[in-house]
Amino acid sequence: MKKIVYCIPSLYIPGGMERVLTIKANYLADVLGYDIYIILTDGKDKKPYYALSPNIHIIQLDIDFEILWKSSLHKKIIIYLKKQYLYKKALKDLLQKIKPDITISMLRREINFINSIKDGSIKIGEIHVNRDNFRDINNRENSSIIRKYIEKYWTWQLIKKLKLLSSFIVLTNEDKEKWKELNNVTVIPNPLPFFPESKSECDSKKVIAVGRYVNQKGFDLLIDAWCIVTPKHPDWTLNIYGGGERKPYINQVQSAGISDTCKLEGSTANIIEKYQESSIFVLSSRFEGFGMVIAEAMSCGLPVVSFACPCGPRDIIKNGIDGILVNKENIEQMAESICYLIENENIRKEMGRKARINIEKFKIEYIGKQWDLLFKELSNKKF
Secondary structure (H helix, E strand, O other): OEEEEOOOOOOOOOHHHHHHHHHHHHHHHHHHOEEEEEEEEEOOOOOOOOOOOOOEEEEEOOHHHHHHHHOHHHHHHHHHHHHHHHHHHHHHHHHHHHHEEEEEEOOOHHOOOOOHOOOOOOEEEEEEOOOOOOOOOHHOOOOOOHHHHHHHHHHHHHHHHHHHOOOEEOOOOHHHHOOOOOOOOOEOOOOOOOOOOOOOOOOOOOOEEEOOOOHHHOOOHHHHHHHHHHHHOOEEEEEEEEOOOOOOHHHHHHHHHHOOOEEEEEEOOHHHHHHHHEEEEEEEEOOOOHHHHHHHHOOOOOOOOEEEEOHHHHHHOOEOOOOOEEEOOOOOHHHHHHHHHHHHHHHHHHHHHHHHHHHHEEEEEEEEHHHHHHHHHHHHHHH
């Protein structure tokens, strides 16, 4: 039995990275028999949001980096340096005690020092956002000169750390091409969180989109596209589900006069049912790390219309076979593609059928085997 250590800030947040780690860790521990440890720095006394196997060891270091959220700018630097020192010392002591075979950084704070810890374990990094949007510096209000300097320095520093890893895991082949400085990059996609027994018949007059109400998800673009669709097909509705601040989007819908056909819903615990009640899934994101909602929808038998944004849709969708890729942020093309699937029922249903078949490659039993193979290959190289 091999010991695997994962380093992640916390597990109480219902985020994508936390969800994916839980799925993988449970499979590695319960099915493949790995001895899994997850080391946390934050969220003391808070239960993991997603159910973890009792076979997994959770170790809380209680460094509490979250205090930085409440600190003033000039205090943040001092507090961060102190916290980082404590984290490095605690993680070093713990790894030397556990003696894992492999230690995995989720590319958070430990990536800055994990290679310097000489505990005998193989060091791996995995990223859950595409390279261009990893720190999303472009959205910060800095002058262009300062922003470019920060981006250049931070990237140079990160690349130095990543080169020292035994392997660096990215989610898509598209993103792999962006890491040209590295020769240790491996692509392993995220696993499906579910694969329901029943699927959509694609005969309801409903289009669905899922995601947080944030700029990244491009719901403003989707609403504009729906303004083109709904006059042509007034008996169809667009239903968007997600958490976050809906008010700006509600205002946009009301101003456009499409409240009767465009429904902005909150998050739901019954998302599988919502997929199954729909006939088309739309992804309007400006960027993604992978695009898990695409895979979820396809597992429910839905054809997908998606912007070909970086990164994920191109790796998941077979254009014209199980979905339609449209040029990034091209509202008119998105509207045309939605109308095409609305107007061609047989094609819509056939794409949905193929979507469910093609997405099976992302089931955890296949993704878990890829991780198992990687762990074995790296271990063989070590010895």
